[in-house]
Amino acid sequence: MKRPIVLLVCLWITGNVLALYVSLPWLSLFSSLLFAGAAVLFMVFRLPGRLPVCALLLVLISMGYYEWHDQRNVTVLLPLAQEQELSGSGAGLRGRLAGPVAVDGDRASFALEAESIRFEGKDAFPMRGERVQVSLRLLREEEQALAAGWRRGDALTLQGTLRSPSPARNFGGFDYRRYLRLHRTHWLMTAKGADQVQVETTPLRFSIGQLLRWNDGLRSALDKRMNSIFPGEHAGFMKALLIGLQDDLDAERFQQFSNLGLTHILAISGLNVAVFLGVFIWFMRRLRVTKETYLLLAIALLPCYILITGASPSIVRAGMMAMIALFAARKGLLKDALHLTAIVAWLMLLWNPYYLLDVSFQLSFLVTLGLIVGIPRVNKLLPIASPALKNSLSITIVSQLISFPVSIYYFNQFSLLSWAANMALVPLISMVVFPSGIAALVLGLIYIPFGRSIGWLISGLNDMIFALTAYLQQFRLFQTIWPSPSLLWMAAYYLLFILLYMLLEKRRSSKEADQLMQVSLKPRLLSIGLTLSLASLMLLLWIGYTPERWNQAGTVQFIDVGQGDGILIRTPEGKHILIDGGGTLSFRKPGEEWKDRKNPYEVGRKLLVPILKKRGVHQLDMVILTHQDADHSGGLQAVLEQIPVKQFWFNGTYKSNQAMEQLFRTALERNIPLMSPNQVKTITVDSKTNLQFLYPFPNKEASIRLEKEQNNQSLVFLLHMDGTTWLFTGDMEKTTEANVLESLTMDNTFAPIDVLKVAHHGSKTSSTQEWINYWKPRLAVISVGETNSYGHPSLEVLQRLEQQDMVIYRTDQMGEVQIKVKSGILYERTKLD
Template sequence: MVSRCTSDKNQPVSIFLKGENELKQPLVWSSLGWITGSLLCHWGWKSVSLYAGLAVGISVLGAWFFYQYRKGLLVTLFLVGLSVGAARYAYAEVNNHSAIAAVVGSNGETAAVITGEIVSRPQVDGDRLLFDIKVRQLADGRIRWRIPEEEIKVTVRLQNETEWLNAHQFQRYWKIETLVVLERPSPARNPGAFDYRAYLYRQQIHWLAKGESLDRVKILSADRDHLFVWMDRLREELGSQIERIYSPAYAGLIRGMLLGERERVDAEMEAAYSTLGIVHLLSISGLHVGVLVACLYFLLKQTGLTREKAALLVILALPFYVILTGAEAPVIRAAIMAGLSLLAVLFGRWKELLSFMALSLLIQLAWNPYQIFEPGFQLTFLVTGALIIGVEPIARQLPFPWHRLNQGIAVALVAQVVSFPVLIYHFYEFSFLSWFANLLFVPVISSLVIPVSTAALLLGFVHETAGRWLAGFSSLLLDLVHKGTDLLLEWSWAHVTWVPPTLLWVLLYSLAAIYLWISWAGNLIFPGRHRMLSGLCFICLVAVAHQAHLWGKDEARIAFLDVGQGDCTVIETPEGKVILVDGGGTPFFPRKPWQIRRDPFEVGKRIVVPYLKYRGIRQIDELVITHGDTDHIGGLLAVAERFPVRRVIRNPHPPGSQTEKRLLQTLAKKGTRIYTLSPGVSWEVEPGIKWKFFHPDPSRLIGTNEKSNNDSVVFLLSVFQMRIMMTGDMEREAESKVLSEWALPTVDLLKVAHHGSRTSTQAKWLQVLKPRQAIISVGRENRYGHPAPEVLQRLQAIGAAVLRTDRHGAVTVKIRPEGIRTETMLQP
């Protein structure tokens, strides 16, 4: 790199050099070493003594070398940070085990009576009471075991409205005793799915407990004077005040923004904001804490306090705000960052914000080293560090005459460039409108909505009418934001799914982003050429990620997803075409108002759509709806609302339920073509892939609108000479009809009909098809007894290898011209 003299317009030279100086700060190098050590320990040896010994040895050797030669300090700090970080991570791993497992075993479900103390804020979600408990005793039969305070998650099913009302009285630090069923958290059962077991492991939680009634919970004692209990009461009072001055449409959102009650925010609104990359606006994050800290600091300064005294008072107030808002990890992280920034002001070191950020990172990783794998943690520090280093140089290069506007644009651009790989790696989704949404809505929320809402809340205690007036103004602003988000969401082309990138791509992208920043902020010879080259490298890497779902596709992939008691199959061809066969579904049961949950489990939203995103799928070419049962179509509405569908193939029956009617209306509204096919229709999907339909015959239907299993769409898929029979929920009548009318070939793989019901998969059907593999899509411990023992016996008799989604999780079949390879998510 060669420097040269520049005019004032090229001021970024000094800023760039300043950024280089910032990177030489000791705490920055220590934090980088700590991160490196944590990752090395995660992927390698986990020996506390080894890493502790390295830390001591490197410290002594580095101190001697620096004393002798006045060199090597930063390298020493990096290596010491690496060793200490690895030792801390290894210590966490060695001690992250369950004492309960030694009593009840490692797997399966176990009934036990647990005694302990509630350590989280109890939440009522419809007919469930949720809280964490620190177990101190466990009774298994007649034996009572003492447990060294292991934390578990408890869900108590509320049986009636009286229990629902009583559940709202539960508080933290109550000591309780209750009968529960203990079970291990479920691992990810589908590719790309959220791994709940791994998530809880990082919180050192190894068990879930389920209680069947609040009547079985015995309250032993209640600590009503604990600081956290007082703050919980204060939060409830503040929440009630928000409910009084805001309309129901906005009260939950304001409670989420000001009090950290994310569970109060509407689930659909949260999903919409997440798509646009602005979900951080809906709950307490660094933005909210920063705004409130800035407002309080400004008000204290207006009273005549010095800068240092104002900063000190705000620092003292931060712990109470953390407790008030629930002391969740994002709030704690934001408060530590804000507090250390204020310390920088207090000690007159505000120019060393990067060092204080590094200190915040060290504190948090020392407390919980597993945070390094949390998306929120990664986004917080990557984006904050990039903003500290990168914004001002970029802002000075922008052509607009208003510096604030240049800064806002630079903030949005830097934040989006840095957050992009994190978002697509963890969430498989990124909107090209995210930068614009942040540029447009973040100033409104941070500069107007949060301060005005806070003022309305406080003013409401003094003069409720005045508080409602201010609340009305902030509601108007939020309404404008919502309309803006709705408008941006209509541009579906901009909201793209992405295959999670490889670590190599992340490394190359990071280097390209740094080169791009240097080419604009630095002082290079031939800057125009560097900007063009860096921009080209950056765009090429984004293009590679954008098309990653098509790269290296020399195989067809068929995924039988684990959707519980239902069916869903995703077929991807080598040329990138996507065939979706059914979409699972959750049975609907009428519920009373008190039983309705904030975000009830829905197969399409929780399983099918995340899998399609994970695979980078952006369009469904063919949607086969075998028949209209809820366990086959219930999840398709979420798919139809999220992805364009080119064509639908279904049986001839008219819609038999409101769910099916709504699905078909949604598809028709989006311009999807809907067809029914006659037996014998076939065509080539692409070279090497064909399918042929055998059933049903529109002129000779077997079933009825209410029971259409026997009119399920049945087809044979041929992929590179491999044959797969898809059967829906056909029963023996349909099997006999197909056998009598068609000379069926043997198949390599059979999707067993009707979840392995005894009314399907007759012996004659299997004798003709002779499948080598049989896939049964079935729910765990379902009430129907699927798969039937006689069906399993018939499959065993013909030598078929049976794979079941209840035991194996999702089953993925990869087909190449040379053969079939089958993978399962779980090992039974």
């Protein structure tokens, strides 16, 4: 066995993975110790079958360790939570700041290591350092500086509302509750105003917490100094590149890098560690420092570098590997890169088994292993004379092929230009921009004008990089969207590439041995094997790109976008229609610009587009904007920017504001036809699906009218799909309902219907008794935000619907509502059942 440590770590990871899917109550730390003892006995007494038995025992030990770790990850408030509902309760919390305070607009966020909590009318309950994530809404501009002055370790008391984190409210959506739990956080606290917080500054004393506090101060100082060294948006880019701070990184710039598969450049990782060490060792050699000394200094500096850059899993992995490798080099010990990688992975998983679920950890180790194993082998296969070009091409090929399945699983996109972009930009950024940035920062710490002069030169180079990434964005045809693949698909992908390599290597060996000169079936068999393997890989990619191509069922998905509408329809023949896109409502007044956030939550960018990509929506055949209020239109800007759209339907009016101007301008720039019911009343989507517009009524004038009040201008239409009828109503109100009923023939030609999308989120201004009586729906769906401030849905509307003895679905209580249609039969499911 050439690499026993690698095998042992693979078995350990297998146990961790099995523990995620198989929960055995008898597994614990105690059972792991018993299995470990049994393994020792098998090895000491050299019992028959000891190797396979010990391998199985190691897997069980790993499972027990993970289970023990996971079972301890519970809130100390569990006894109280079992007695009463704690979420939504007012409480007083006392503890210490567990990290820096992030101030963005009118929001201050921080983690608190809670010592005790006091509910109204009860004694304080000890929390023993459990972390609570706090969101403090700032009421005055001067409170920004006050909150920014709080430091890690400060004793803090605040009054607020305790809440349980929200789980994923959409199928495949981001699960905030799970995310926080993996970071050992089980509660949120919200508060209004800095006067709800009392802070006591901790006296200076040496401790781990104090070291981390100094590190926070250093990162903050570097942040401010880089603002002086690099101009404009370049400061945000260089902060992300050098010290892992992405708060000031331009969102549009990050999206461009993401679309081209270049976000790994902005994630501090092994590349940064390698360049950092290279610059340091070069400088030490210029000073004629001995090898033993500078290797020791490098080992000592690496933990500091890891902390300064944010200590993400990827930088921890790279830093630990580098420290072990430097120690081995100093001692003159023979090292094996695979063993080194395996040891670091095992140590990290021992420290925190949840690292296994971190995408940064997964990509970091997968790509590292791929490069270690793959580069020498791919180099042998490439018929290129230049070693530098061969190595560069090998690195690109291996890293792209290895990271592809994991990347599309998490990010659901892949640019066909990613290979070229990585080959062109990674060497430039890593070998020129990054070292120059370190030099500019070091000189800028000594004397700002020195650093600023280099920063100005770097900015010119960055402008060229930004211009190239912006130019490549124009080739939208090369940007592909992939649904999240299954684990089985990912395993098949890797196995096929291993098989391809083995066949290519055999063919290369055969040529080198000059076996092709002999009359043999072997070359033909290799050619057949290669052809079949390539065909199998193409078939696998084709299936992975559109796994739903054989699905003949239609689906209407009422996505939970909060207070708004966002409805995705997939027809039986695979067409996609999006009705509205949700949006974030803003009630800013003049003079409140200080409340604006650098990176505000935007429904389209943060929720809707990721869901569409995860579900494999390669293009939208139709986008229908029922009306132009922000809670229906806001999310569509991100949709039009990131997903191809064939037609854009709207109500034929225009609500004059900056957001709508930008939306329509984007549609025109992308050559998306703007359509309204004035042009056509019925649309055939496919052989089993058509739309029939009921409102607005046809208008002979082709001009677009200005309409500030949009509710009564909502598009109202019927969807006929595979033997079922659906009515979509936007935010229409009583007046429009009466007009539509008057226009319809009263012989119930259109009624009854199967599903009614209740108008205006269940507001009492809509859904009259006459309206409901006419349509007689079997099901009603109300798209409404949880804890919305409007009181939607109205109790009277709910009573009217209940009197009709229909099933009512609500996104505020049930999360996303999906209704599948097959041969006229409806199948419903909700996310929060």
